[in-house]
Amino acid sequence: MTLVRRRTFAAGSAAFALTAPYVARAQKKYDPGVTDKEIKLGHTNPYSGPASAYGTIGKAIAAYWTMVNDKGGINGRKVDFISYDDGYSPPKTVEMVRKLVENDKVFAIYQLLGTPTNTVVQKYLNQKKVPQLFVATGASKWGDPKHFPWTMGWQPDYATEAAIYAKHIMANHPNAKVAMLYQNDDSGKDYLNGFIAGFGKEKDKFLVKVVSYEITDPTVDSQIIQLKDSGADVFFNHATPKAAAQAIRKVADLGWKPVQYLVNVSASVAAVLKPAGFDNAKGIITAQYLKDATDPQWADQPDFKDWQAWMKKYLPDANPADSGNVYAYAVSATMHDCLTRCGDDLTRANLMKQAASMHDLKVPMLLPGITINTSPTDFYPIQSVHLAKFDGAKWSLFGDVLSNESA
Template sequence: MTAVRFQFAALSAAILLCSAVSTPALAQKAYDPGASDTEIRIGNIMPYSGPASAYGVIGKTEEAYFNKINAEGGINGRKIKFISYDDAYSPPKTVEQARKLVENDEVLLIFNSLGTSTNSAIRKYMNEKKVPQLFVASGASKWNDPKQFPWTMGWQPSYASEARIYAKYIMKEKPDAKIGVLYQNDDFGKDYLKGLKDGLGAKASMIVIEDSYETSEPAIDEHVVKIKAAGADVFISIATPKFAAQAIKKAAEINWHPMHIVSNVSASVGGVLEPAGFEISQGILSATYAKDGSDPQWNDDPGMKNFYAFLEKYHPKANRLDGAVVFGYGAAQTLVKVLQMCGDDLTRANVMKQAASLKDFEPDTLLPGIKINTSADNFAPIEQLQMMRFKGRKWELFGSVISSELGQ
């Protein structure tokens, strides 16, 4: 009997000892490549050169924002190492840089890399490697496909849904419109065009001409002349900043004054309208989801006060007129939120899990009423926009915040 009691006591002691040993193990930190007790390595690919180089500002702003976070102690005590490479807006170069980031630099994830065709070129690779391709800087609808591509998520509203809002506006304000569309001949431009046609529905015949351009073209003047000659009285410019500014200039030069809509990606005051010329940009329309850094109406807004303070201390050379600066800040702030939510579980799977668990998150730079929401079956963080008209030196919002989903 004594032997039995001794064995039981010994077993109990062993169980207690195991419990004592295993409790810390349960709370152990979990890391994948790119994360440690002291560091989180974030990869990024931007067109710092080439036809879309105006967007390079985004990467520079994100770098400055992460410098701010590091100066404030990092994320749960870990400093961000932001590794950003140039792909010149060339898909083969994007593939090369993505492999370098994943296989050589061993980043935890690739964040906010820019471009539709460029991100399309690496999506399969990122999903096969099970490395997050997070908050893609492109509004292509394809980034919201969690079933087929669970490691890829967009950030901004989709191009197609933005175009549907323009279709609604045109049908209401100019039901007899003759629409001329200039679009970039790639997934970016075609996504917008499809969204516009979907939005117009049975009235898609309102489009009298659709003309595409290549990013390798030095100028698009001939396309603008061609669209005017087709009799269009509504001009929709689905172009990146360099070409959007050219289109505004050429329309003024040939004395053509249609209802002019520019896509949100080229609605930057400092990056497009100022270079084109404020005088000839009056009355241009677009839609947005972010506050305009150049608009004094936001001077007393708490979120924009944070933004202006950031610029002053960490990014003093940035042009607050440039919408790309606002974009980079909002995207970086969203990533920081996700990494904070990850706690000490900095695995790639948990990064995606937390990115798909955002609830009513409001970055400082989003318009009032627009919130970020994601779920396991919804990889489209921002789905609302508001129409705006350029007046003087700034955009003026009008109407209400509109859901970009069909039927809304």
């Protein structure tokens, strides 16, 4: 296991069970969104618009809670998962989140997707003391309990991921000329800053060209042409699924043959690599922390079998090769664990307390060697990744786990 920065990994694991026992019953304490029979969770997702490929995640989360409810709910309470389409438009997100909090009276906002969309409601939710839990974005800003004690991320943060790519480039391509495409928003700037930090004093030697794009741009063709013309032989692709696939295809169309690195959030075989063309995507490197549904090595693992059974029963028309379905299952299992440990103290403060006290938690579909750890001062649940290379059909892991977990 290799340490990258910020923190030290604490080895070990804690088994996760959907029927985990919870604390002994005490006097019931409820905040808005909870009754003896129900827990309301609020969510927004881009089911339409330029980031609609992520709509899969919202649908899969809904299917997860349907499964939980079919098994009796959480400590006897059914989960009412309320999800609205915000189209990846921050003004729409503000409208939808206010509706969830003030009209629907949800207990917590859970897995709201997108960096710009989470940003515009972060202050509001913290002022209202409504949990903004396990946001679907890896921006580093979600781990700031001092200033935003009601907001917590889940996945590895973007800056760390980018730094890992930079260090891998320096170690394996010491004479590389590197070009980067990034989305012009907070998430893209996080990746850019992490990438620069990863190169350290060697930044000017390696990084020869950086070009941004807007989420509303119809294509990124012109940006890829600029990057190719820089003479770069390594390409770091930070883009949401549609633009990421366009970039990979354009690289191939131009006859450009750089070593390619692709961000984890766009590493879906079904949503990105297949549209880009498997031949065009062969050899791309990414960072993973979840099991890839297309990788046969997991076929006999109990959690993978359970995930497959869930997909067949609750998402029969979904594409199992879309990594969003794995992501939704794992992050929902994390929320499931926190809600279970709340017992009958279903106050928002206790939910945050449980979220901030996960120790070596192993939820379904995390890669071996990766666990979830948080504390009152550590709001980064997952800070371990494993590099993988696309072989033309599936992602293949290589090397060691790279980690920033804390004890």
